[in-house]
Amino acid sequence: MAVPVHTQPMDSLSRRDTLKLASLIAMTPLAEAFALPPDAAGWTHDVMRWMQVAFTEDNPVNADPAYWFALFRRAHADGVCLSAGGSVAFYPSKLPLHHRAKYLGDRDLFGEMVRGCRDLKLRILARIDPHAMAQEVFAAHPEWAACTEDGKPRRHWAAPDMYVSCQNGGFMFELMPQVLTEVTECYAPDGFFGNRWNGAGMCWCANCQRQFRAASGFDLPRSNETDDAIMRAYAAWDKDRRWAQYTLWNDAVKKVKPDGFFAPNYGMNDPRAQMPMVTIDRQGRNGLVPTWMNGKYAKIARSVTGTLPVAGLFGVGYEDDAYRFKDSVQSRPEIESWVHAGIVQGFRPWLCKFNAKVIDPRWISTVEKIYNWHWRNEKYLRNTQNLARVALVHSLPSQALARAKYDAAQNGYCQALVEARIPFEFIDDRLLDQAGRFRVLVLPNVMALSGAQCAQLADYVRRGGRLVATGETSLYEENGKRRANFGLAELFGCDFAGKIDEAVKNSYLTLRPPHPLLRGLEDAPRVVAPSQQLHVMAHRSGLQPLTLVPSYPDLPMERLYTLEPETTIPAVFCQTVGKGRVVYFPSNLDRIFWDILQGDHLALLRNAVEWAADESAPLIVTGPGLLDIAYWRQETSLTAHLLNLTNPMALKGPFREIIPMGPFEVSLRLPAGTAPKAVRLLDAGLAAQYRRDGDRLIVAVPQVALHEIVTVDLAP
Numbered sequence: 001m002a003v004p005v006h007t008q009p010m011d012s013l014s015r016r017d018t019l020k021l022a023s024l025i026a027m028t029p030l031a032e033a034f035a036l037p038p039d040a041a042g043w044t045h046d047v048m049r050w051m052q053v054a055f056t057e058d059n060p061v062n063a064d065p066a067y068w069f070a071l072f073r074r075a076h077a078d079g080v081c082l083s084a085g086g087s088v089a090f091y092p093s094k095l096p097l098h099h100r101a102k103y104l105g106d107r108d109l110f111g112e113m114v115r116g117c118r119d120l121k122l123r124i125l126a127r128i129d130p131h132a133m134a135q136e137v138f139a140a141h142p143e144w145a146a147c148t149e150d151g152k153p154r155r156h157w158a159a160p161d162m163y164v165s166c167q168n169g170g171f172m173f174e175l176m177p178q179v180l181t182e183v184t185e186c187y188a189p190d191g192f193f194g195n196r197w198n199g200a201g202m203c204w205c206a207n208c209q210r211q212f213r214a215a216s217g218f219d220l221p222r223s224n225e226t227d228d229a230i231m232r233a234y235a236a237w238d239k240d241r242r243w244a245q246y247t248l249w250n251d252a253v254k255k256v257k258p259d260g261f262f263a264p265n266y267g268m269n270d271p272r273a274q275m276p277m278v279t280i281d282r283q284g285r286n287g288l289v290p291t292w293m294n295g296k297y298a299k300i301a302r303s304v305t306g307t308l309p310v311a312g313l314f315g316v317g318y319e320d321d322a323y324r325f326k327d328s329v330q331s332r333p334e335i336e337s338w339v340h341a342g343i344v345q346g347f348r349p350w351l352c353k354f355n356a357k358v359i360d361p362r363w364i365s366t367v368e369k370i371y372n373w374h375w376r377n378e379k380y381l382r383n384t385q386n387l388a389r390v391a392l393v394h395s396l397p398s399q400a401l402a403r404a405k406y407d408a409a410q411n412g413y414c415q416a417l418v419e420a421r422i423p424f425e426f427i428d429d430r431l432l433d434q435a436g437r438f439r440v441l442v443l444p445n446v447m448a449l450s451g452a453q454c455a456q457l458a459d460y461v462r463r464g465g466r467l468v469a470t471g472e473t474s475l476y477e478e479n480g481k482r483r484a485n486f487g488l489a490e491l492f493g494c495d496f497a498g499k500i501d502e503a504v505k506n507s508y509l510t511l512r513p514p515h516p517l518l519r520g521l522e523d524a525p526r527v528v529a530p531s532q533q534l535h536v537m538a539h540r541s542g543l544q545p546l547t548l549v550p551s552y553p554d555l556p557m558e559r560l561y562t563l564e565p566e567t568t569i570p571a572v573f574c575q576t577v578g579k580g581r582v583v584y585f586p587s588n589l590d591r592i593f594w595d596i597l598q599g600d601h602l603a604l605l606r607n608a609v610e611w612a613a614d615e616s617a618p619l620i621v622t623g624p625g626l627l628d629i630a631y632w633r634q635e636t637s638l639t640a641h642l643l644n645l646t647n648p649m650a651l652k653g654p655f656r657e658i659i660p661m662g663p664f665e666v667s668l669r670l671p672a673g674t675a676p677k678a679v680r681l682l683d684a685g686l687a688a689q690y691r692r693d694g695d696r697l698i699v700a701v702p703q704v705a706l707h708e709i710v711t712v713d714l715a716p
């Protein structure tokens with residue numbers, strides 16, 4: 001099972017990202033069968049709420065396990081994750097080089113916690129974090145430390161008395177398997193959770209140099225490496241080493257406890273790994289990130305994990321690329337909205353608390369509130385199927401090719417779909433053979449597609465599927481090599497003319513109604529043009545509903561006019577192909593929307609999906625404000641989630657308060673063969689007013705505070 005979610009720890013090095021991404025390109029040959037894990041109903045499916053306590057070295061003298069047991073009970077946690085070892089051992093390890101916590105003394109903090117949690121019948125994951133090495137370990141084995149590019153041992157960037165451990169050295173490949181064995185023998189946790197298990201960036205130690213040269217014939221790439229062949233060789237080798245490390249660790253656990261496992265944070269980016277659960281570590285909103293982003297992470301994870309349980313890690317403090325305040329506490333609305341944004345889209349909550357000694361207790365009542373809500377409503381959160389009909393194609397090779405452009409295009413389209421209240425999922429580009437369950441696939445600047453993938457998409461459309469694509473979609477092969485023409489030229493209805501204008505200023509789109517693509521813009525003669533424009537040659541003549549007004553000066557004001565106020569240059573292609581429909585924007589319409597959030601662009605992005613879909617959405621919500629929505633099925637019920645994101649700083653920015661919104665009308669399409677028995681508003685705790693309208697159920701929702709769920713119990 002593979003989880004190529006494009007998330008990485010926030011303080012990771014940019015160099016590491018580059019290499020990590022390169023390794024993603026080299027990942028799975030697309031021809032290789034990509035199997036979803038067997039949906040075994042193991043115990044991980046039963047754990048709805050997780051709580052993690054990551055100890056600090058002083059916790060053995062100042063942490064009170066009873067305090068935590070009481071919280072686990074009050075919050076109805078089902079599973080816990082507790083620090084066992086790695087960089088620091090929180091139990092009396094007999095391994096001489098397993099550095100014991102400085103203040104451990106004769107205490108066994110991990111063991112005490114394990115015993116207490118077992119009494120509470122909680123599932124237990126032991127946390128391992130091996131990315132740093134203590135002084136005495138370095139003294140005994142200096143060759144286990146990672147090295148900087150000049151070959152010097154790399155001190156830890158935040159704790160300079162420690163060293164960063166080499167991901168390919170003895171610390172990971174000799175000591176850690178012994179740690180996993182010892183912890184399993186002594187405590188028999190249900191499994192292990194590995195944080196920063198794969199090191200902390202590239203290592204230039206002698207061992208890595210030797211291993212890489214033996215594997216590839218090259219020297220390790222330098223930070224300014226431009227040779228693609230070396231980068232690819234490195235990516236392939238790194239992937240190979242991680243697989244070796246993962247199997248070594250997982251086997252070490254299973255040898256002692258056959259039903260145990262090692263679960264790396266973010267999953268294992270390799271389809272050979274069969275893991276019983278996945279964790280996604282995006283602990284909070286920061287800066288200008290919109291709250292719905294946590295739901296996007298859940299969707300992307302699910303695009304490869306299927307119905308495997310995915311836990312969404314959340315913290316209570318603030319962190320971003322520049323700052324980490326792990327002992328801080330964010331406001332209740334901020335924490336609540338982020339966690340619920342994940343729950344709406346299928347995450348199971350996993351509190352990630354660092355430091356067992358509570359300095360600022362303001363988070364506790366917030367977490368209890370969230371967890372109790374989740375526990376009360378648990379029956380309706382055991383989702384078996386998402387009913388969205390629109391899916392964004394997620395493509396790691398495209399992301400690797402031009403990450404900033406790719407992410408902005410994807411986020412722009414997500415923002416538009418959230419604002420338009422069109423329920424949507426993600427589909428991994430390696431699983432396009434499963435596209436048939438969606439009515440519309442959206443490809444936001446999905447640059448890199450193999451010939452086989454293009455053929456799959458063409459087949460999907462011919463058989464009635466619908467496609468919306470933007471920008472450089474299909475202009476590159478899966479390995480990043482540019483094509484002479486779009487791989488999807490036939491579907492787009494145009495050929496690439498070999499030129500892309502970047503950073504175009506003061507250009508416009510002429511609107512030529514009537515056309516469904518222009519809904520809501522009937523009174524607009526022209527709107528802002530995207531800043532990236534691809535030159536294309538149309539396959540057929542005829543005016544498209546959007547044409548280009550080429551750039552002209554925006555200063556001095558006297559020059560702000562054009563002798564070309566209109567052209568016939570198409571800015572969109574809308575056509576039917578076989579039984580399907582295709583909309584292609586030869587521009588960065590989605591990315592410019594993410595940058596400047598123009599309402600006109602929102603209308604175009606929304607209309608493109610609606611025209612392509614040509615059916616009423618499975619879930620339609622009318623009423624005021626900004627919502628993220630989702631439509632789910634459980635074994636004997638349906639749920640429509642309404643997450644109220646209306647806020648003075650709603651589009652990007654922190655939540656200071658929850659502002660109730662309403663009234664809403666929620667229209668659900670009932671899946672064929674289902675009949676409603678009872679309809680309720682879960683958060684309000686009321687029976688809902690509703691009526692039938694053909695195959696739809698129209699439900700009144702008077703008000704939503706943060707998160708309301710319309711539940712429909714189905715007749716047997």
Ligand SMILES: [Zn+2]
Pocket residue numbers: 145146147166167168169203204205206207208209
């Ligand atoms: Zn190394």
